[in-house]
Amino acid sequence: MKVVQYILLVIIMALVATACAAPDQAPEEDVQAANPSTISVSIGDWDSTEPKNLPDSVSIGVLFGLSGDIAVYGEVQQHGVQLAVEQINGSNYLGAGTTLEALFEDTGATGEGAIAAMDTVLGKGVVVVVGPTLSTQAFSADPIAQESGIPVLGVSNTANGITNMGDFVFRDSLPEASVVPGTIAQATEILGLENVGIIWGNDDDFTASGYEVFKGALADNNVSIIADETFARGDVDFNAQLTKIIAENPDALVVSALAQEAAQIITQSRNLGFEGAIIGGNGFNSPAIISQAGEAAEGVIVGAAWNIASDAAISQEFIDAFEESFGAAPDQFAAQSYTGVWLIATAIRRADSGDPASIRDALAAITNFDSPLGSFSFDAARNPVHDPVAQIIKDGQYQILSVETAQP
Amino acid sequence: MTFLQQTVNALWLGSVYSLFALGYALVFSVLGVLNLAHSAVFMWGAYLGWLAATQMNLPLPVAGLIAILGAGLIGVLLDIIAFAPLRKRNAPRISQLISSLGVSLILVKLAQIIFSAQPQFFTLNSSLSQSIPKLPFKITVIQGTIFVISILSMILLRLLIRHTRSGKAIRAIAMDSQTAALFGVPVESFYRFVFFLSGVLAGTAGLLYGLAFNNVLPFMGDSIALKGLTVIVIGGLGNIEGAVIGGFVIAGLEIASIAFGSSTYRDAIIFLLLILVLLFRPQGLMGEKTVSRV
Numbered sequence: 001m002k003v004v005q006y007i008l009l010v011i012i013m014a015l016v017a018t019a020c021a022a023p024d025q026a027p028e029e030d031v032q033a034a035n036p037s038t039i040s041v042s043i044g045d046w047d048s049t050e051p052k053n054l055p056d057s058v059s060i061g062v063l064f065g066l067s068g069d070i071a072v073y074g075e076v077q078q079h080g081v082q083l084a085v086e087q088i089n090g091s092n093y094l095g096a097g098t099t100l101e102a103l104f105e106d107t108g109a110t111g112e113g114a115i116a117a118m119d120t121v122l123g124k125g126v127v128v129v130v131g132p133t134l135s136t137q138a139f140s141a142d143p144i145a146q147e148s149g150i151p152v153l154g155v156s157n158t159a160n161g162i163t164n165m166g167d168f169v170f171r172d173s174l175p176e177a178s179v180v181p182g183t184i185a186q187a188t189e190i191l192g193l194e195n196v197g198i199i200w201g202n203d204d205d206f207t208a209s210g211y212e213v214f215k216g217a218l219a220d221n222n223v224s225i226i227a228d229e230t231f232a233r234g235d236v237d238f239n240a241q242l243t244k245i246i247a248e249n250p251d252a253l254v255v256s257a258l259a260q261e262a263a264q265i266i267t268q269s270r271n272l273g274f275e276g277a278i279i280g281g282n283g284f285n286s287p288a289i290i291s292q293a294g295e296a297a298e299g300v301i302v303g304a305a306w307n308i309a310s311d312a313a314i315s316q317e318f319i320d321a322f323e324e325s326f327g328a329a330p331d332q333f334a335a336q337s338y339t340g341v342w343l344i345a346t347a348i349r350r351a352d353s354g355d356p357a358s359i360r361d362a363l364a365a366i367t368n369f370d371s372p373l374g375s376f377s378f379d380a381a382r383n384p385v386h387d388p389v390a391q392i393i394k395d396g397q398y399q400i401l402s403v404e405t406a407q408p
Numbered sequence: 409m410t411f412l413q414q415t416v417n418a419l420w421l422g423s424v425y426s427l428f429a430l431g432y433a434l435v436f437s438v439l440g441v442l443n444l445a446h447s448a449v450f451m452w453g454a455y456l457g458w459l460a461a462t463q464m465n466l467p468l469p470v471a472g473l474i475a476i477l478g479a480g481l482i483g484v485l486l487d488i489i490a491f492a493p494l495r496k497r498n499a500p501r502i503s504q505l506i507s508s509l510g511v512s513l514i515l516v517k518l519a520q521i522i523f524s525a526q527p528q529f530f531t532l533n534s535s536l537s538q539s540i541p542k543l544p545f546k547i548t549v550i551q552g553t554i555f556v557i558s559i560l561s562m563i564l565l566r567l568l569i570r571h572t573r574s575g576k577a578i579r580a581i582a583m584d585s586q587t588a589a590l591f592g593v594p595v596e597s598f599y600r601f602v603f604f605l606s607g608v609l610a611g612t613a614g615l616l617y618g619l620a621f622n623n624v625l626p627f628m629g630d631s632i633a634l635k636g637l638t639v640i641v642i643g644g645l646g647n648i649e650g651a652v653i654g655g656f657v658i659a660g661l662e663i664a665s666i667a668f669g670s671s672t673y674r675d676a677i678i679f680l681l682l683i684l685v686l687l688f689r690p691q692g693l694m695g696e697k698t699v700s701r702v
Contacts, residue, residue, distance in 0.1 A: 067517070069627045071525030202672060229671045234631035236621050237424075239417040240666040247410045260527070264621055271539055272413070272546050292529055292623060 039090040041321075043314055043342055043371060051352040054098040058354055060344060061121025062102045063131035063141065064337075068109035069234065072259055072288060073133050073156060073333050078104060079326050080155075080337030081130065087321070088345045100345060107132045111140030118144045127356050128153065128344050128363075130337065135159030136205040142169050151360040155340035156333055158282050159209040163382045168360055170382040172340045172373070174305040176206075176213045176281055179388040183279065183303030183401075184217035186390045190406045191277055193252050197227035197245035199265060200256035204233050210256035210281040218254070226250055235261060242269045252276045258283040263292040270296035277301055285332040290396055299408065300393040306335040306373050307389045307398055315372040339371040410667075416545045418663040419656070423558035424617060426655025428632055429639040430565060430648065431609035437646035438582045438602045441501045444508045445486055446610050447629025447636070448515035453479035453611025454618030454628060455519055458528050475615045476608050483607020484600055486511055492599070519626040528624040537622065554616040561612055562652050565605070569648060578602060582646075638678060642685050644692025653694060 062081050064074035085102045087093075094100055103124055105117035114137035121129060122144065129145050129152040132138055138157045145152035146166035154162055154171035158179075163169050187193060198214060201207035218225060227248045229241035238261075245253065246269065255265050255278060262283050269278065270293075277299055284302035293300075308319060308329060318338060322330040330338070346369065347362035348354070367377040374386040390401040399405045428450060435443045457475030460466045466474070490507040532550070539546045569575040577598055580588040589595045617632070618624040635658065640646075643654025658678060665677045685692065 067520060067525070067627075069625070069630070071520070071627075072527065075525055229666070231671060232675055236617075236623070236631065237417075237421050239421070240414060240663040241671050243410060243413045243417060244667060260623075260625075263527075263623070267537075267622070271537070271548055273539070288527060292527060 039087060041087050041091050042317060043087075044091070044093055045346050045349065045369065048346075048350050049352075051095045051098070051349050053352050054094055054348070055354050056097060057099050057101050058094065058348060059101045059103055059124065059126045060341070061118070061124070061126035061129040061131075062104045063107050063114060063117045063121065063129060063133075063137075064104070065109050065113075065133040065137070066104070066106040069260055070109045070133050070258075072286065074106075076331055076334045077131075077133060077155065077337040079322070080330065080334035081341050083318075083322055083325055083334075084338045084341035084345070086325075088341070093345055094349055100341075100348075102130075102341070107137055107141075109134070111137050113137070114141035115144065117141070122148055122150060126150065127348070127354055127359055130155060130340055130344070132157075134204075134206060135162060135209070138162055138169075139165070139205060142166075145169070150356045151363055153340050153344060153363070155337040157206075159205045160212070161209075167364075167382070168356075170363060170378065172343060172376070172384045173282075173336050174384055174386070174388055176210045178383075179303035179305065180210070180213045180281065181217040181220065182388055183301065183390045184214070184221055184223070186401055187252070187277065187279055187301050188221040188223055190401065190403055191252065193221075193223050193277075195224045195226045195250050196252045196254045196279075197229075197248055197250035198225055198254040198256070199229045199231065199238070199241055199245060201233055201258070201261065202230040204258070207233075207256045207258065207281070207283070210283075214254050214256060214281070225254075231257075231261065233258070233261070236264055238265050238268050239272065242272050242274070245269075246272055246274050250276065253278045255280045255284070257281070259286040259288050263289050263297075266293040266300060267296045282332075285398075287329060287331050290393060290398075294396075297393045297396075301390065301401060302393075302398075303388050303390050304332055304398070305384075305386070305388055306332045307391055307400065309397075309399060310372075310374075310389075312372070312374065314370055318372040335372045339373050339376065342371065343369065343376070413545045414663050414667045416547055418660045420547065420551050420555050421663065422656035422659035423555045424613065424620070424655075425632075425635055425639050425659050426652045427558045427561060427609065427616070428613040429636045429643070429651040429655050430562065431606040431613070432636050433640050433643070433646055433648055433651035434565075434602060434609065435606045436640065437648065438578060439491070439504075439599070440646070441491075441504045442508070442637075443486070443491075443606065444505060444633075445490065445512040445515060446606065447633035448512040449479050449482050449486065449607050449610040450614035450617070450632065451519060451624075451626060451629040452482055452515060453607075453614030454624045455523060455528075456611070457615040457618060458530060458624045462528075462531055472615055476611045479611020479614065480604045480608040482515075483603040483605075483610065486607070487600055487603035491603070492596070495599070516626050516629070523624075523626065525626060529622050530619055530624075532619070532622065550619055554620050557612070557616060561609065565609070566648065568605075574598070574601065638682055640692075642682060642693060644695025647692060647694045650692050650694030654692070657693070 064077045066074045088100050105120050107113040107117045114132040118141040135157040138154050142152050142165050146168045151168045156173050157171050158173050158176045200211040227245040279301045285304045290297050347359050351358040351362040369376045377385045379385050391398045392401045392405050394405050432446050453475050456478040457471050460471035460474040490511045494504050536550045537548050577593045585595050639654040639658050640651050643650030665674045
């Protein structure tokens, strides 16, 4: 009996040990493959002078939620970063002698986790930080980077006020405030909405700020809210709230939720007999919504920073490379984290320096950078500027919203 | 129509909560210790079912059986690794609690390594996830099935505990394990059996939960673990009937607070009840007052 116990214990410990070691190894392998130039890519500001003064290795800290319920986002974000780093090193974007090294830290789903991860990477001397995944976490961890004078670039933070934390805080993810008004205006026009029911998560900065933005956009379009219900993160059963909303017979259901909850809300509202349109925020931008909600997801409308149907060449090149590396189609979060690392590399290349303050200035100066997200610029408040797209889920795919695609 | 629908919502949610809380309560009643890995076994039940149904293409009832028995075995392993060694050493109960927390983390991380953090789905026959026609309320075939299976499991467990020899032995151990051992009850084997049963209950709940929400995730146990804990505290720690009634009380209150009040106060109302119970009836709604003797 005893022997069996020890053997089991050893097996489990070995498994845990390999598990802990795995994430650290991946980026180093990428770095090994760096010299000489092995691939060519069209993304990047190749016209700028090749940097001469960079050290052998430039490290960036990457903070994503790789465990907990937000790992759904964290994993694809990590893939986006890995692909970008691989391309940057493979194409000698920072000069033949310099490799970009990404130090990944798991933040879990909490603000405390993000703070600990931020402390860890700053202690290792990174020049820029990417992340963290959630807006809530950004509000906890970004002030540390700001205080230390290290630029931090959010690649998925969409709540209001992220960049108000300081002049070293950037994001390349369009805030809800830039995406939602356009989506609501188009949906109102195409579907003739008069009244809607709304359901939102009231314990998360992202979903709560999404709710405020929806409320404002609905008011601007003279659409009235006839039912207003909330839920908490981690909920899976929404039947009670949805029953109450559907009893009011709204034209559409507006949802401010993350992907996990969103898929359940879509499925459960359809099961309860709701046939109207369902309009969501950024959390709906995940292929998981379609694979999970299946047929119920038909007619779901969501604004986005990026759509896989975009026919821009640079976006197509990104999709192909991503699929080849990871065997799955990228989503908006992958596109944003991938673009984020290229923005940083471009700032480092132009600054021709490993000094965080010079990199910050070069990052803030980026305008009209050709990326999968489109022609990308930072505005004066270090928020992203590029065109959003209104999409509708049809035939199991995100398509561009129009009168034709809105037909059932 | 709305009231009827909300009642159905409450009954269905209550059956899920109760089934999960039963396994918690069972282990607590016999060992007097919280098994914090219960939610991890719950999650593995769902994954085993998913593996058998979608990866090995077995019919759903067979896949379900594999999931449930597999979860039972994980329960047994859990006892062998996390509880038995500490029991033998007469370690304090808090050590067992912490050891179960450790196993829980390992089980969740293991699932994330093997299956990734992306949610997995059952490829269900679409007729299963559609509402049953000609009813005055909406309930899907799968929800109805789950309700029936939940209630059946609860009745079976009660029969087993109250009306079989094994049940008698388990109750004897729960009362006083040393005396039970003196009377010739093989205590260690019954501890294994209790963990097997608890694993089976967790696995059943996990499988049904995964099917109902068609969503299997390494972290799916997190939120229900907290609910389950609230359920057994309100029902009476270690009280089997209390776990069932607690489950329905919590679900009923949650739904009622949304239907008649506002969803914003749902959790506040549940935790207010929790505080009230702890203040005025710490033994729980169904628990009996225990007198500590020196």
